[in-house]
Amino acid sequence: MSILLNEAFLFGLFGGLGLFLYGMKIMSEGLQKLAGERMRKILAALTNNRIMGTLVGIGVTTIIQSSSATTVMVVGFVNAGLMNLMQAIGVVLGANIGTTVTAQIIAFKITKYALPAIGFGVMLKLFCRKNRTYSYVGEALLGFGMLFFGLAIMRDAFDPFKTSEQFRNFFLLIGDNLLLGVLVGTIMTVIVQSSTAVIAITLALATSGLISFEASVALILGENIGTTVTANLAALGTNLAARRTALAHFLFNFIGVAYMLVLFPVFLQVITAITPGDPNLILQTQAQADAFGMRVGDNPYIARHIANTHTLFNVINTLIFLPIVGLLAKLTTVIIRGKDEVAEYHLKYIDTRVLNTPPIALGQARSETRRMGQICLEMVEETTLYLKDPNEKRLDTLVKKEEMVDLLQRDITNFLVALSQQPISSQTSKDIASLMHMVNDFERIGDYCEKIWLLAQRKQQQKIIFSEIADNDIADMAQKARDFLALIVSALDRGDVSVMEKAEFMERTINQTEETYRNGHIARLNTGECAVQPGLVFIDMLHSFEKIGDHTFNVTKALVGRK
Structure with a gap:
């Protein structure tokens, strides 16, 4: 002893x-x-x-x-x-x-x-x-x-x-x-x-x-x-x-x-x-x-x-x-008997048990961020369809996806903050910052989708009717925003950092298109072709799709390491 x-x-x-x-x-x-x-x-x-x-x-x-x-x-x-x-x-x-x-x-x-x-x-x-x-x-x-x-x-x-x-x-x-x-x-x-x-x-x-x-x-x-x-x-x-x-x-x-x-x-x-x-x-x-x-x-x-x-x-x-x-x-x-209940919406890739292994943890965060981007793309597509056909089932799906995007933003951010407190390299620290920017911008894209379908509900409830030109303008803006987001989500999946030039072109195109359609609407107001109330909804929708383009461009900058 x-x-x-x-x-x-x-x-x-x-x-x-x-x-x-x-x-x-x-x-x-x-x-x-x-x-x-x-x-x-x-x-x-x-x-x-x-x-x-x-x-x-x-x-x-x-x-x-x-x-x-x-x-x-x-x-x-x-x-x-x-x-x-x-x-x-x-x-x-x-x-x-x-x-x-x-x-x-x-x-x-x-x-x-x-x-x-x-x-x-x-x-x-x-x-x-x-x-x-x-x-x-x-x-x-x-x-x-x-x-x-x-x-x-x-x-x-x-x-x-x-x-x-x-x-x-x-x-x-x-x-x-x-x-x-x-x-x-x-x-x-x-x-x-x-x-x-x-x-x-x-x-x-x-x-x-x-x-x-x-x-x-x-x-x-x-x-x-x-x-x-x-x-x-x-x-x-x-x-x-x-x-x-x-x-x-x-x-x-x-x-x-x-x-x-x-x-x-x-x-x-x-x-x-x-x-x-x-x-x-x-x-x-x-x-x-x-x-x-x-x-x-x-x-x-x-x-x-x-x-x-x-x-x-x-x-x-x-x-x-x-x-x-x-x-x-x-x-x-x-x-161990029993049967698991599978939740329709849940975190798929992230698990805090791997925080002590930063390369794996960072890979999980990237995968969950890519998934978040894919959900946002689906939201933009579903929102565009809802403008054409305001179906309640489609709206239920959109609400669930918006909640999921909010959940992902919160949980990915918390995970990345916890990961940043581990012993990591300077490059990993930069990657974490970029992913944080991405998830915040994806969440904002979800918010603007929600704003658009709420405007569509208001349009339907107040029996607001757009002119054929306004409908076509909104459809064109929606398609441009959707195509831009689809390009960047695909680049994110592939890890392609060579998309900046094309992204800059698409961002400029969306901004110019929004300005053109807004000026066209003002001209129609001056000639009496459009009423004021439909015009306010139209301008808000245009602006929301343009903001989706802005946040998509922010994701691009994070992807190529500029944020």
């Missing part, structure tokens, strides 16, 4: 763990910024093919270095309706393999390069700010160095336990009682909220010669159960499909650990056969220690055995479950 309360141990353990976790965070953020659009394209490549889904899960998790983050993202995608349960389970299977890459990296004996990596990473980060790629590489290197430096500090902190019989007896008990080891590994992962951190602690203990290979494997199996808790917590309050996805992750790992415990001796033999060296070798002399570049009492081979255990368990588990993904999905529907 006195050792547990030892100041040097506590400072070393918590300081080392803190450096490790923060290093993981910085490295992950640097890699995410480097990957950026590539990661979104990997996710976009997802198909109904379960093998493709598994490969996507491996790729994304390897990039962001966290299976928990991937599964939380997947839960969010399912909740947003972007993935079905079968697709999501495939990604989760791959995520479990992808996260083992981290363990393989930290199993290498490269701790001595930690400080140079930190120094070089800081130099790139501080002195290459104008070159974003070098800056992101520096960020990843800094995190990489901090990760290994924290690992070295934790390993040193465990030195006092080499002489503690109580500590050794406890971990001997874990080696003899595998269920206890699995339970300890699960609880540690739930507390730390990072499976990689628990693996790092296990590696530090094992490399210091404090725990046996059997005890290490039991802790690793427990960690695989504990890591599923994060996704299940993230699924609270989501729809049925999202909760079932999180449950599938738990069942997948829990069942895998269960049969692996039954086959434990065989599993250990396989690991020993594919990994060189004796996993229970303890360096007894200084000569041995010097030969391995380690210390007396250390275990030189166990780190690679632990990393291979983690990888092989997840590969075997994935290969077993991949053909029966359908059965796993059915099992989750049996355990």
